[in-house]
Amino acid sequence: MICEVLHYPDERLAEKSKPVEEITEEIKELAAGMVETMYKEDGIGLAAPQVGALYRLVVIDVSGPEVRNDLMTLVNPVIVTAEGSCDSEEGCLSVPGYRAKVKRSETVTVKAQDLEGNDITIEADGMLAICLQHEIDHLDGVLFIDKISRLKRSMYDKKVKKWMKR
Known part of the structure; x- marks a missing residue:
């Protein structure tokens, strides 16, 4: 089932997520809808x-x-190591119509569980490392635009206000 994607400045995007205590059918259905x-x-x-x-x-x-x-479905993912530094050009389904360079770690190690409750460890670099960091930031209520300069952020905020008036 297709889910509605929230768009900035929806306040729910700034909230911190709670851990998944048990992998229920509801969680599996949510994951399937997210993939779709x-x-x-x-x-x-x-x-x-x-x-x-x-x-x-x-x-x-x-x-x-x-x-x-x-496809990877990660339950309770945590970055356990992060090394190096790189600039990545990022966009986001919740921040439509905008891309910006963001500083990220070059490599990361992430621990999580899969949908069967098995522990997994992912050692990543390149696009996967950037994507892992970006998505895990969402779990802490952080958007990539929270990591850009104030000037670029205020310019984007002005665009959003114009779009919302339409």
């Missing part, structure tokens, strides 16, 4: 808060958008 939504929107990642569910749950597939063959 991410693919429909040609995204490479989606966090539960972006669809109004304050759970520590993300779906990622950086193989797309033409081919989709590397």
